[in-house]
Amino acid sequence: MSQQVLWEVVKGNNAFLVKRNGLTLSTDPFNNTGVQTYSSTGFISKNAVGVVSTSGKVNQINNINLVTKKSTKFQQADRKTKNTQSVYASTLAVKHGVHTASRVIRKRFGTSRVGLQRAALRKLVKLNRANAVRRRNELAAAKAQKK
Amino acid sequence: MTSVPLVSVFSADDSSKVTAKHIPLPAVFQTPIRPDIVSFVHTNIAKNRRQAHAVNPQAGMQHSAESWGTGRAVARIPRVSGSGTHRSGQAAFGNQCRKGRMSLPIKVWRRWHRRVNIKQKRHAAATAVAATGIVPLVLARGHRISQVPQIPLVVEDKIESYEKTTDALNFLKRFGAFEDVQKVVSTKVVRAGISKQRGKKYRVRKGPLVVYFNENAKLLKAFRNVPGVEVVNVTRLNLLQLAPGGQLGRFVIWTQSAFAHLDKLFGTYRYSSIIKDGYQLLRPLITNPDLARIINSNQVQEKVQPAKTTKVLHEVQKKNPLKNTKAMDRLNPYAKKQRAAAAAAIKANTKGTKKIKKNKALKKASRAAYNKVAASLNDATKAAVQEEQDIKVKYFSVQKGAAQTE
Numbered sequence: 001m002s003q004q005v006l007w008e009v010v011k012g013n014n015a016f017l018v019k020r021n022g023l024t025l026s027t028d029p030f031n032n033t034g035v036q037t038y039s040s041t042g043f044i045s046k047n048a049v050g051v052v053s054t055s056g057k058v059n060q061i062n063n064i065n066l067v068t069k070k071s072t073k074f075q076q077a078d079r080k081t082k083n084t085q086s087v088y089a090s091t092l093a094v095k096h097g098v099h100t101a102s103r104v105i106r107k108r109f110g111t112s113r114v115g116l117q118r119a120a121l122r123k124l125v126k127l128n129r130a131n132a133v134r135r136r137n138e139l140a141a142a143k144a145q146k147k
Numbered sequence: 148m149t150s151v152p153l154v155s156v157f158s159a160d161d162s163s164k165v166t167a168k169h170i171p172l173p174a175v176f177q178t179p180i181r182p183d184i185v186s187f188v189h190t191n192i193a194k195n196r197r198q199a200h201a202v203n204p205q206a207g208m209q210h211s212a213e214s215w216g217t218g219r220a221v222a223r224i225p226r227v228s229g230s231g232t233h234r235s236g237q238a239a240f241g242n243q244c245r246k247g248r249m250s251l252p253i254k255v256w257r258r259w260h261r262r263v264n265i266k267q268k269r270h271a272a273a274t275a276v277a278a279t280g281i282v283p284l285v286l287a288r289g290h291r292i293s294q295v296p297q298i299p300l301v302v303e304d305k306i307e308s309y310e311k312t313t314d315a316l317n318f319l320k321r322f323g324a325f326e327d328v329q330k331v332v333s334t335k336v337v338r339a340g341i342s343k344q345r346g347k348k349y350r351v352r353k354g355p356l357v358v359y360f361n362e363n364a365k366l367l368k369a370f371r372n373v374p375g376v377e378v379v380n381v382t383r384l385n386l387l388q389l390a391p392g393g394q395l396g397r398f399v400i401w402t403q404s405a406f407a408h409l410d411k412l413f414g415t416y417r418y419s420s421i422i423k424d425g426y427q428l429l430r431p432l433i434t435n436p437d438l439a440r441i442i443n444s445n446q447v448q449e450k451v452q453p454a455k456t457t458k459v460l461h462e463v464q465k466k467n468p469l470k471n472t473k474a475m476d477r478l479n480p481y482a483k484k485q486r487a488a489a490a491a492a493i494k495a496n497t498k499g500t501k502k503i504k505k506n507k508a509l510k511k512a513s514r515a516a517y518n519k520v521a522a523s524l525n526d527a528t529k530a531a532v533q534e535e536q537d538i539k540v541k542y543f544s545v546q547k548g549a550a551q552t553e
Contacts, residue, residue, distance in 0.1 A: 001180075001281050001283065001284075002435075002436035002437040002438070003437070003439070004436060004437070004438050004439075005180055005436045006180075006281070006283050006284065008182065009180060009182045009278075009284060009287070009395060010283070010284070010287045013394060014287035014288075014289075015286065015287055015288060015289030016287070043283050043286055043287070044283045044287075086292070086293040086294065086295070087282055087292060087293075087295055087296070087297060087298050088282045088283070088286065088292075088293075089293070
């Protein structure tokens with residue numbers, strides 16, 4: 001469905017819209033800037049990558065998930081990989097560093113949509129840094145406990 | 148649309164199994180999305196469930212109040228007659244008065260209901276059905292569909308024979324619709340305001356809408372008690388359910404026969420509807436609304452002029468070309484040659500140069516002569532001044548001597 005048409009329907013009111021203090025923000029997982037604008041609203045576009053922080057499982061070092069938008073033209077979710085695929089998105093856990101994740105982002109956007117690409121990368125880096133702090137604290141706490 | 152999109156029908160027992168692989172999508176789902184029509188129709192149709200109410204026509208008027216007129220140092224509002232009570236002499240009847248009747252009291256014959264043109268109602272319903280097949284719209288409405296295998300979700304008719312709520316619940320869980328039900332349950336809130344004393348205690352969200360076809364279906368009772376879930380027959384699709392609050396994109400679960408019935412119900416772009424007499428689906432103003440794709444297409448790009456580069460017209464600081472040779476050369480590339488030619492002309496004019504040299508030499512000589520004269524004059528004046536000084540000294544010393552002698 002055309003992004004323009006969807007935007008006309010969705011811009012006035014949608015589940016992700018948050019209006020506070022004169023700001024128009026969005027909790028859309030595909031939106032990396034946080035502000036609701038036509039280009040940054042990823043859930044209405046065909047091609048989007050959301051960088052999402054999750055309450056991670058033990059194996060996952062980074063609590064970051066990459067949520068990449070799939071073409072929603074009557075595609076079925078892959079039932080085998082139930083947790084990572086849905087009708088509209090496939091989720092990739094960012095496990096070790098940000099390298100593979102940034103490659104995914106870069107490949108997605110290519111040479112076009114540089115602004116969106118930068119927004120996604122920026123968020124990825126920031127979340128990664130936040131996670132580094134958290135991990136450091138956890139390690140320190142674990143060490144302290146051992147003693 | 149040259150290629151018709153295809154949809155799979157899922158088995159009721161196992162969400163990974165598909166009973167019918169590729170069913171063509173009914174034409175309703177390709178109706179243009181018209182939020183303006185839906186909004187208009189919804190605001191009017193939503194008024195049709197209202198019950199008449201009114202204010203007691205005698206309220207505030209059950210007095211024999213009369214105005215005291217002028218001359219009594221009180222406002223001219225009608226005042227309650229009689230005496231022996233606080234109420235007597237108090238203002239009455241007016242909307243501004245305490246215990247007075249309201250202005251324009253509500254009458255029972257207020258126009259509670261709105262009629263909407265049938266065609267508009269049908270277009271709105273068609274658009275609403277189309278919107279249920281568009282994932283971003285369903286997401287935007289707030290349904291939790293991350294586990295749902297397909298949108299639009301079509302399931303075999305077996306669910307129409309469900310009688311037990313447990314069957315219904317398990318079915319919803321299997322198809323990832325339970326997340327939406329959970330949302331409904333967790334966001335059930337006691338309503339703010341008086342309505343809670345008038346039978347509307349809770350505010351409950353809308354969950355999935357289950358659409359069936361066969362009239363004998365028992366699934367109504369099975370799904371009835373599941374919070375948020377509504378059940379409706381295809382032939383009685385309701386805009387208030389398809390687009391609650393005027394917001395497009397309800398999460399709908401179709402049974403196979405209901406899904407198949409949609410073509411008969413709304414018609415296609417090839418034939419008009421069989422059931423809705425003479426109704427033809429709305430045609431889009433633009434068949435391909437994807438502007439980005441149109442602009443980037445070969446046909447357009449071939450005809451279009453090359454993109455203008457954002458060129459800076461001049462430097463941040465403007466240089467005056469009359470004074471700055473480089474700036475001049477940028478504007479007029481021939482200026483360089485012009486300047487060179489002028490210089491060459493001056494040089495070529497050798498007469499001119501000799502004259503200048505001669506004048507220079509003359510100037511120098513005259514200056515030297517002047518300096519010489521000036522120097523001699525200087526000396527002369529210096530000598531004269533010195534002489535004067537000597538005379539003065541002599542004179543005064545003589546005088547002093549004279550004074551001394553006296």
